[in-house]
Amino acid sequence: TKQAHTKAVTGIAFFKDGRRIVTASRDKTLRIWDVEKRAFIGRSFEGHIHYVTSVAISPDDMRIASGGDDDTIIIWDVASKQMVLRPLVKHADQVSSVCFSPMERDLPAGHGIKQKIYGTLRNIRIWSTDDVTFLLNINAHGDWVESVVWSFDGQQLVSASGDRTIKFWNSSNGFQIGLPCIGHISYIRSLAISSDGSFIATTSRDKTVRLWDTQSHQQIGQAPEHTAYLDCVAISLNGELIASGDSDGKLQLW
Template identity: 30%
Template sequence: MEDSQPSPIKTIKGHEGVVWSVSFLPSGQEIVSASSDGSIRTWDIEIGEESGDALLGHERAVRSVALLLDGQRLVSGGMDKSVRVWDLGTRELVGRPWEGHSDTVSCVDVSLDSRFVASASYDSSVNIWDLDSGEKVFGEMRCDGLVDFIKFSRNGSKLVTCSGDAHVRIWDWREGIFLVGPMEGHEEDVYSAVWTFDDRQLISAGEYSEIRRCDSETGESIGEPVVAHEGYIYSLALSSDGSILASVSSDRTAKLWDASTLELLATFWHKGQAISVSFSPDNKLLATGCYDHLIYLWNVPQLEGNKQSENDSFLDVCPTACVDAELAADTS
């Protein structure tokens, strides 16, 4: 059942702009965040203070970060149209910025074998980069609107895109052709999606405030959509055991759902719009990044009897705040 007005266990202050992206490092002891103030920062969650120097170099808002599995490097994309790789040990840029987009880089993702990086842009394209060389290695994939979100499938062969034309597409990214879609159902911009562990299903959400499931092989809807918020849904995340779904919204809430039944478990209220979200590796904490420049930490309620979802194949996504150009322009 939903808790009544739970309070954050910690509020982290330090950014001077919207927190577009938050993610726990593999240790679970630190969070990395990216902001419209142009910085990427890491935070010690026990003391709630910054750990190490800020990663500086983007000329405008940093919209997205994606961690490599080793937790030692991360990839970022921003409104300066560049993609960058950073070493968290030295706090320095690795190589040169990658140039190839003509508009804001809204989202980045790293393949699970850490060989390739995908970048999505408001120029309606997706680029694929070789992580080691920094060279663009596969042709552009283009959507009919702004590309807000991308995510590699677990087996690495496919890529999902969510875009401003209200469609979800699944691509063979090596060939630059789409395999499934454009999927119908969403009525406005789609901002986020999650693959299942076996890559058979997707959960997606966006401007229309609905959470939808679909079959990733056919593109057909699974079950009825759930009206989850009273505003835009900016980002989704799944706990690593697949039992809990998190959503964050412009209605100033983060919500937790039983991933099997979509029963509401908790609502976390913020002072401003909730933009980005991440589960800790042990699924005991939730981090949210917000329009009010703050990062909030919340306790995650445990399902009764350690209940596992029927959909326990869900993967946790690398959270990214994927929002529309109008909001981005307001906070650049």
């Protein structure tokens, strides 16, 4: 366990080399960590004007995408820790999850849109990072889309929500695949998928990390309880490590 930020750790991702992790926090910053040394590398990424809620690393490990409560997505250069562009898109509400597609062309962002007449819609939107073209909208959940990941073959999207469900989607047409994963007793904050696509990990405000089989959509093993709310989770490329971040600002490796 490592004290990673002064406020809650809200996003986490492994680099492909497995030796580094990037974390995002409600302290408005991102940080890169050395896994073996448990040490902070260089300086923080600073640019969001509100809480950072999600983080993702490009397939070539050269760029980082972060989404925030400031309704924006920022693309960062890993080496310089500078913004590649001005904030990528301006959503109607907070961006709760970002991820790169395996081919690196497209960037989906899960978010909530509040409308005056129809109440609350909970969608996934897919954008092209080449020219910021809007590609696809999925009416996904009955509550906030808290996290979204792309399968490594690019064929599916997986989403987790405040409605306590995990759902699988065809990334080409937005159709749902199979039944949801159900088991968390409080809203799900984060989602990660293994590199071989065989299992996913989720964290929830019920203070548990749970593993799920991507074929059966059933839970794998038991879900141990933790002492603080778990806000984010990531799986190393080789599938041997799981990293989780909690509401006390701590980073944990399993």
